[in-house]
Amino acid sequence: MKNSPETYQIDNLDRAILQTLMQDARRPYSEIAKQQQVSPATVHVRVEKMRNAGIIAGTALTVNAKRLGYDVCCFIGITLRHAGDYPRAIAKLEALEEVIEAYYTTGPYNVFIKIMTPSIDDLQHVLIHRIQAIDEVQSTETLISLQQPIQRSIQP
Known part of the structure; x- marks a missing residue:
């Protein structure tokens, strides 16, 4: 048991x-x-x-993403058109390999995602043609990470 x-x-x-x-x-x-x-x-x-x-x-x-050529890390706050759009939006976001984390949140966004891309040009393409093209997405706000000074797990 x-x-x-x-x-x-x-x-x-x-x-x-x-x-x-x-x-x-x-x-x-x-x-x-x-x-x-x-x-x-x-x-x-x-x-x-x-x-x-x-x-x-x-x-x-x-895995060290930068060593694999993924130089751009960003966070995107996503507002959905309707609360009921969440399951479909998550399924579509999950299909995007650039999306490495997703959170269902309170506050100004319904979903907050973390993505990694090789370049700013790639970020722009993913944002415009893949994320904002999702029917359930009403709007996005992008925050680009300049550095990750702290990375750790919870201590037992």
Whole structure:
């Protein structure tokens, strides 16, 4: 039976394991165990319990977008024509490879997205011909990111 997040409470050992894996998801359990003075089996069991509880939701590879030629990062606030347009708009935005994050929000926008493109020209094309061309989109506001000075995950 899987633990739910409500039934599994993390302790200091779980926090230490999470912090170590967040820094390097490929770190062997044996190294973590030695560092925490427990057995590798204990680390394995703890990780599996946190997976089953939904605390650990997979492992990810971090890709440097700039090294792949994606030099422009921007955020676009989208106002939809009607509230009921949300599911169709999200489906169409999801089909655009440049859209890397999307949020359903309160405030002046219905949807807030993050996109990456190789250049300003590419951004202009995506914005005009792909995002603003979506029937459900009433208007957009674009904010170009100049720098990302902080990037981190939530600490356990």
